[in-house]
Amino acid sequence: MDKLKIDQIAENIISVYPLLYKTISRPIKHQSITPGGMFVLGSLKRNGVQSMSDIGKCLAMPKPHVTVIVDKLIEEGYVERLNDPNDRRIINISITGKGIEVFHEIKKALAENMKIKLLNLTEEEHDILAVATQQVKDILTTILSKE
Amino acid sequence: MDKLKIDQIAENIISVYPLLYKTISRPIKHQSITPGGMFVLGSLKRNGVQSMSDIGKCLAMPKPHVTVIVDKLIEEGYVERLNDPNDRRIINISITGKGIEVFHEIKKALAENMKIKLLNLTEEEHDILAVATQQVKDILTTILSKE
DNA sequence: TGTAATAGTTATAATTTTGTAACCATTATA
DNA sequence: TATAATGGTTACAAAATTATAACTATTACA
Numbered sequence: 001m002d003k004l005k006i007d008q009i010a011e012n013i014i015s016v017y018p019l020l021y022k023t024i025s026r027p028i029k030h031q032s033i034t035p036g037g038m039f040v041l042g043s044l045k046r047n048g049v050q051s052m053s054d055i056g057k058c059l060a061m062p063k064p065h066v067t068v069i070v071d072k073l074i075e076e077g078y079v080e081r082l083n084d085p086n087d088r089r090i091i092n093i094s095i096t097g098k099g100i101e102v103f104h105e106i107k108k109a110l111a112e113n114m115k116i117k118l119l120n121l122t123e124e125e126h127d128i129l130a131v132a133t134q135q136v137k138d139i140l141t142t143i144l145s146k147e
Numbered sequence: 148m149d150k151l152k153i154d155q156i157a158e159n160i161i162s163v164y165p166l167l168y169k170t171i172s173r174p175i176k177h178q179s180i181t182p183g184g185m186f187v188l189g190s191l192k193r194n195g196v197q198s199m200s201d202i203g204k205c206l207a208m209p210k211p212h213v214t215v216i217v218d219k220l221i222e223e224g225y226v227e228r229l230n231d232p233n234d235r236r237i238i239n240i241s242i243t244g245k246g247i248e249v250f251h252e253i254k255k256a257l258a259e260n261m262k263i264k265l266l267n268l269t270e271e272e273h274d275i276l277a278v279a280t281q282q283v284k285d286i287l288t289t290i291l292s293k294e
Numbered sequence: 295t296g297t298a299a300t301a302g303t304t305a306t307a308a309t310t311t312t313g314t315a316a317c318c319a320t321t322a323t324a
Numbered sequence: 325t326a327t328a329a330t331g332g333t334t335a336c337a338a339a340a341t342t343a344t345a346a347c348t349a350t351t352a353c354a
Contacts, residue, residue, distance in 0.1 A: 005277050006265060010258040012280035015193060018186045018206050018289040020160055034340065038236075039165040040261035046162060065301060067265045072253035089301040089350045105299060111150075111157040117290040119152060129286050130354060131153050132279040139276050140166040143264040172342095181310065199332060209312065214333060236320045236331045 029069040032076060033102065036061070036069045041103045043077060049082065051090045058141075088117060171257065178290055180249065183208070183216045188225060188250045191242040196229065198237050243268060 002040060033041075043058045050058070056066045070093055073079045078099035084090035095103075118126065171180050180188075190205045191197060197205070217233045217240055220226045225246030232238035242250075265273060 002270075002273065004257050004275065005273055007254070009265075009273075009277050009280055010254050010261060012277075012284045013167055013170060013328070014185070014189055014254060014257065015177065016284045016287065017171055018189065019284070020164050021207065036159070042161050042165075059165050061304080062344095063302070065341065068341095086267055087301085087351070091302065107154070107157050107161060110161065114151055114157055114160075118156075120290065121252055122319085123149075125286055126149065126152055126156075127291040128282050128352080130155050130159070132286075133163060135275050136280040136283060137159050137163045137166070139217050139268065139272055139279075140163065140170065140270060143261075143267070183310070202331090209314095210332070211313085211334080212311065215311095218333095230350085234321070239333070 033078075033106070034069070034072070036065070037073055037078070038103075038106060040066070040069050040093075041095060041099055042043075044079065044093060045100065045103055045117060049092045049094045051084070051092050055093065073099070151220065170261065178252065180225075181216070182218070183212065183222055184225075185250075185253060187213070187240075188218050188242060188246055189222060191240060191246065192250055196239045196241045198231070198239050202240065220246070221248075 039059050039061075040055055043055055046057065047054070052063065052066050052070065055061070055070075056063050059066075061069075068082075070079060074081065076098075077095050077096060079095050082092040082094055086093055118129075121129070161270050168182075171185070186206050186208075187202055190202055199210065199213050199217065202208070202217075203210050206213075208216075213253075217226060218229075221228065224243060225244075226240050229239040229241055229256065231239055265276075270277075
């Protein structure tokens with residue numbers, strides 16, 4: 001286990017977060033959705049139907065918080081509750097057409113917002129950023145979905 | 148401008164954001180510092196002395212919030228106020244030795260926390276993550292340092 | 295069957311973040 | 325000099341996140 005490399009990863013993550021935050025939080029503003037709601041929609045969009053616990057695990061979010069967020073999303077018609085036929089304790093959450101729509105809208109606003117800034121980059125940097133963000137996403141997802 | 152690639156970057160960023168936040172916020176808990184305080188320390192550590200407005204701009208944080216956070220950081224002795232000799236309206240914030248210390252402590256806790264999870268990864272994945280986070284950091288920093 | 299474990303909700307409180315408006319001191323400018 | 329603009333603080337309210345504990349319903353298992 002290379003200690004130096006882990007320190008570097010930690011350092012990078014600490015500095016990247018506020019930067020990401022800056023690029024992401026603005027487009028979400030003015031929408032009828034909170035950041036938490038957006039994350040839940042994103043998780044459902046990526047992973048398909050998920051139980052309440054699954055969502056909490058995926059986003060490292062406490063269960064009561066998931067309940068609150070899902071309640072609000074249902075109120076807006078962005079997701080719906082489904083009973084699990086095999087285990088009646090489980091409640092599966094499914095994103096609706098309207099939910100997918102609003103998710104794309106926000107993603108479009110985010111892309112639009114980024115496009116202005118990305119204009120200053122070279123084609124090569126675009127490629128690097130596309131691959132690098134994908135890799136970070138994949139690996140962190142793997143790490144955090146365990147247990 | 149490759150629209151598809153930008154969409155992919157936007158998509159990745161939306162999914163990475165909550166994951167990063169969770170990896171950061173957990174180790175910070177139980178410390179005498181909030182995520183916001185951590186971001187301010189990080190900004191000062193990377194950019195050196197900054198005015199209140201600079202901090203707000205760098206972190207896309209409203210000014211009153213910066214004041215509140217800096218007040219708390221000063222209370223703990225992690226940063227200090229410096230008067231600007233050229234413009235008496237400006238107050239520059241400088242990280243102290245104690246601030247650097249606590250920043251490193253938390254980074255160590257973050258690294259420690261990640262180490263456990265990183266154990267499940269291959270050496271190759273470690274390399275990928277180290278490089279990828281570095282690239283994301285560098286490129287986003289470039290983009291956002293422009294105005 | 296009886297007990298423990300799991301899935302989810304409810305309620306409540308504390309903390310953090312965000313937003314707004316008013317305000318003072320200082321600087322820039324017409 | 326009078327006025328506007330800038331940097332920062334204060335005060336307040338609202339929203340979002342986090343944490344905890346108690347609770348119901350269902351399932352697993354000894």
